[in-house]
Amino acid sequence: EAGVTQFPSHSVIEKGQTVTLRCDPISGHDNLYWYRRVMGKEIKFLLHFVKESKQDESGMPNNRFLAERTGGTYSTLKVQPAELEDSGVYFCASSQGLFLEDEQYFGPGTRLTVT
Amino acid sequence: DQQVKQNSPSLSVQEGRISILNCDYTNSMFDYFLWYKKYPAEGPTFLISISSIKDKNEDGRFTVFLNKSAKHLSLHIVPSQPGDSAVYFCAATSGTYKYIFGTGTRLKVLA
Numbered sequence: 001e002a003g004v005t006q007f008p009s010h011s012v013i014e015k016g017q018t019v020t021l022r023c024d025p026i027s028g029h030d031n032l033y034w035y036r037r038v039m040g041k042e043i044k045f046l047l048h049f050v051k052e053s054k055q056d057e058s059g060m061p062n063n064r065f066l067a068e069r070t071g072g073t074y075s076t077l078k079v080q081p082a083e084l085e086d087s088g089v090y091f092c093a094s095s096q097g098l099f100l101e102d103e104q105y106f107g108p109g110t111r112l113t114v115t
Numbered sequence: 116d117q118q119v120k121q122n123s124p125s126l127s128v129q130e131g132r133i134s135i136l137n138c139d140y141t142n143s144m145f146d147y148f149l150w151y152k153k154y155p156a157e158g159p160t161f162l163i164s165i166s167s168i169k170d171k172n173e174d175g176r177f178t179v180f181l182n183k184s185a186k187h188l189s190l191h192i193v194p195s196q197p198g199d200s201a202v203y204f205c206a207a208t209s210g211t212y213k214y215i216f217g218t219g220t221r222l223k224v225l226a
């Protein structure tokens with residue numbers, strides 16, 4: 001069974017540019033999450049999808065970030081325009097259910113560097 | 116305002132000895148705690164969890180202890196192996212999918 005995949009693995013862009021990160025969850029997982037880790041800090045929750053619906057966007061930093069999950073399969077996270085403080089590693093995770101025992105499986109992350 | 120704190124950024128342990136990683140939390144509403152392990156260039160992987168109704172959970176070489184009165188949990192790895200070298204994240208939740216993570220502790224097991 002394929003795990004959570006993310007593309008690209010690394011992106012370097014200039015301040016003011018746009019970047020789109022992609023996440024493919026484990027097949028059959030209705031729940032998809034985005035997290036972010038800024039250098040050396042904690043991994044922070046950004047948002048949660050159930051299928052194609054956003055259930056919780058409470059962790060999104062500001063309106064420069066837009067997440068979508070068309071058709072309830074893969075998800076994209078767009079940053080527009082990017083700022084220096086957006087640099088970090090963006091993780092995607094998925095889970096089958098929402099019970100505590102439903103493990104969240106993480107992808108390898110996309111390292112975003114804004115210069 | 117960090118609700119989950121891992122105050123030791125790094126830890127070195129000799130192979131075969133015990134590794135003890137610590138985690139403190141401030142939110143008394145947290146009722147489920149997890150440890151994730153992360154290797155370089157990989158995503159975090161689930162290691163072990165504990166519910167607040169328990170004070171200990173064991174899985175092979177890994178044991179998590181929870182002290183609710185002190186709002187403290189620890190992960191014990193016995194015996195430590197070089198393959199255990201990784202960053203360990205403590206996480207907590209108040210019964211939801213929203214995990215609150217600590218900043219991680221880098222464990223290095225010396226051969």
